[in-house]
Amino acid sequence: MGPSDDAVTMTDVRKTYRVGEPVHALDGVTLSIPRGSYTAIMGPSGSGKSTLMNLVGCLDTPTSGTVAVDGEDISTLSERERTRLRGTRVGFVFQTFNLMPRLNALENVALPQLFRSVGRTERHDRARNLLERVGLGDRLDHLPNELSGGQRQRVALARALVNDPAIVLADEPSGNLDTKTEADVLDLFEEFHDAGTTLIVVTHERHVAERADRIVHLLDGNVERIESLEGGSEKASSGGDSRVETKGSSEGVRSEMVDEGTAGRTSINGVSSDDNDPTVSDHDPTASQDDPTTSEEER
Numbered sequence: 001m002g003p004s005d006d007a008v009t010m011t012d013v014r015k016t017y018r019v020g021e022p023v024h025a026l027d028g029v030t031l032s033i034p035r036g037s038y039t040a041i042m043g044p045s046g047s048g049k050s051t052l053m054n055l056v057g058c059l060d061t062p063t064s065g066t067v068a069v070d071g072e073d074i075s076t077l078s079e080r081e082r083t084r085l086r087g088t089r090v091g092f093v094f095q096t097f098n099l100m101p102r103l104n105a106l107e108n109v110a111l112p113q114l115f116r117s118v119g120r121t122e123r124h125d126r127a128r129n130l131l132e133r134v135g136l137g138d139r140l141d142h143l144p145n146e147l148s149g150g151q152r153q154r155v156a157l158a159r160a161l162v163n164d165p166a167i168v169l170a171d172e173p174s175g176n177l178d179t180k181t182e183a184d185v186l187d188l189f190e191e192f193h194d195a196g197t198t199l200i201v202v203t204h205e206r207h208v209a210e211r212a213d214r215i216v217h218l219l220d221g222n223v224e225r226i227e228s229l230e231g232g233s234e235k236a237s238s239g240g241d242s243r244v245e246t247k248g249s250s251e252g253v254r255s256e257m258v259d260e261g262t263a264g265r266t267s268i269n270g271v272s273s274d275d276n277d278p279t280v281s282d283h284d285p286t287a288s289q290d291d292p293t294t295s296e297e298e299r
């Protein structure tokens with residue numbers, strides 16, 4: 001299996017934060033995530049799950065080692081190129097949904113397509129199609145606060161998928177949902193996984209992780225072990241090149257870089273954190289020339 005068969009390849013990845021005493025959030029992680037696989041990431045608080053997700057999501061760069069996302073080494077890319085890779089090849093689903101409060105369901109799902117050179121009609125057609133697939137064809141005009149928690153999460157999932165990403169990253173995607181709604185959302189994940197999407201889900205919940213093909217257990221910034229799950233899909237077991245190598249000692253950290261956690265300021269799903277300002281106007285920014293997320297090509 002060649003590198004192109006992996007959606008993500010991490011090689012001896014270290015991430016060191018220096019806010020006072022250095023914190024080795026990731027400490028020599030080598031991990032491959034095959035295309036089309038469904039991976040759960042588990043581990044105690046502080047074990048490095050979010051740090052790993054931030055790297056895979058191109059929200060941050062490693063202190064040392066390489067992270068290849070959809071075949072591209074993110075350390076060699078400019079900030080602008082990483083933004084584009086993130087906007088076009090990665091979809092994000094958060095526990096808190098992160099929908100734009102003043103945009104309706106259709107506009108929220110259409111928004112990340114501003115990274116692509118497609119017109120407004122095509123953007124809206126695709127958003128409508130995805131919302132129909134997640135069972136919300138009759139809720140297109142609803143604002144987030146006019147939807148239930150499960151419906152909002154389904155809008156978030158449709159938004160994550162709208163650019164046909166190589167990878168969907170989900171951080172505690174069902175944490176705020178009741179049991180029945182959680183099951184519905186997880187069924188939907190499975191449906192998209194069956195259709196070939198690579199899914200990486202961070203969770204503290206064993207029953208959520210067990211929906212995946214395998215569980216990567218992190219401990220103290222390293223991969224402690226990888227657990228293959230019985231009944232994992234055909235696709236994942238045949239693509240299950242889960243080469244894992246961990247390096248236990250933090251003494252080997254080579255970096256002298258100072259990382260100050262830039263992740264929070266970066267745009268996600270085509271929407272920068274500053275753009276989450278609830279004072280954003282009601283008009284459809286996917287049609288606006290002035291919207292900060294409008295692609296260069298469209299200006």
Ligand SMILES: Nc1ncnc2c1ncn2[C@@H]1O[C@H](COP(=O)(O)OP(=O)(O)OP(=O)(O)O)[C@@H](O)[C@H]1O
Pocket residue numbers: 017018019023024025043044045046047048049050051052260261262
């Ligand atoms: N921006 C940052 N600056 C400094 N230290 C950080 C930063 N982000 C994370 N850390 C530290 O890195 C370590 C790993 O953090 P991370 O958020 O990846 O853990 P986690 O496994 O996601 O934890 P949780 O389950 O509590 O969300 C922690 O010790 C944390 O304090």
